[in-house]
Amino acid sequence: MLLFFTNGCFTKTILVTGGAGFIGTHIVVQLVNECFKVLIINNLNNSVIEAVDKVKELVVLELSKKLQFNLCHLGLYLQITYNECNLTRVELDFTYNNWLRFDAVIHFASLKAVGESFDNPRQYFDNNLIGTINLYEIMAKYNCKKV
Template sequence: MNILVTGGTGYIGSHTVVELLNKGHSVVIVDNLSNSKIETLDKIKEITEKKVKFYKIDVTEEEKLEEVFTDNKFEGIIHFAGFKAVGESVKKPLMYYYNNLVSTMILVKLAEKYSVNKFVFSSSATVYGDNEVPFVETMKLLETTNPYGETKAMSERILKDIAKEDLNFSAILLRYFNPVGAHKSGLIGELPSGIPNNLMPYISQVASGKLEKLRVFGNDYDTIDGTGVRDYIHVVDLAKGHVAAIEKSKSGTSIYNLGSGRGTSVLELIKAFENANNLKIPYEIVERRSGDIAKCYADASKAKKELDWETELGIYDMCKDTWKFEKNNK
């Protein structure tokens, strides 16, 4: 298939591009490079020995994006492009609603115009709200706890409605949990601008000395040690989940959790990183962060049954690969 990947030079997008190329698909990337670097294209080529076509375009710019559709014949779309920081979304809700929703609507509009029926959407476990764990695809979604999560829930509703109206359209909604790790080559991984919003790159930057210590947001949650519990998934496993989803797509709406099915607390992840890499991570407990919930982990049995997909890499691999990438990118 020839597949359009929006946000394809980003963290999850770049790993997915690698796995698509490894499976023999052709890829066209659209990215505005707001949270990624152009050098990622060279690293993708080094890993796969294949080139990808790239357009530096913001997905909210409809006229420019339509030129990409007229220049290429796509058979599928994987949509990653969007703002993703929970804390920032609380402070800048309008920015998140505009960017994340408008980009989805423009992409779907062009997909319908140019008869691209396979659409994989990068959703999130945040759409479940503060629900009972484990999260399962059939459960009723509660009110999301932050604007970022709401943009994902609203985008899901848009895609579901399109799939109801257009019987040939395949909307694949991938609700994934906490991606961490890096490619085993150490060439691509999570490289945030400024202070990281996510836990694992924050830990690795403390380990490398870029940051003095880790801030742990709250230790009074109803969890094993009082710190937040999350379902961490290796980014390579997550990327392979996207490949499986688009290859096995069917008309209508399909929803899948992509997670390990296991919860790990913040303190447990710190300890795992220390043990895997023989390092010490200094940290301090600070107040809870707005928009966070206590526990979040998946029931991923549906993806295993219907996509023949499950995670293969564990916490140890996530910690080792993260640190290898950090050392390579000091």
């Protein structure tokens, strides 16, 4: 751990998918307060951007600058919206902003309502299975092996 510690802070970046959700926000508070940079990607399905604003209020003010939110659909139609850019899954390239490089991933972005999954299995397949495969492909592209 000491290897990553400079100027009193960890220099590692953690990508938290679904970081605006109930579990994700709690984890993000902990990570930011422990000095990690945190990149959230979330499609705001059943969650709101205000949850991320609340996280920023809850963490140490100086450290809140280490948190970044990106609207992103990981599923079949992977799409990331950032500074008014819309990039399709094929074009997705985290390198357009070096800040978006990440060292490890915590993956919470999934649909999990049992009844809904029976009613619309294709949606669950697209979001949860394809979304996870897409995530692994992004990780492979950036040589990130920790999930």
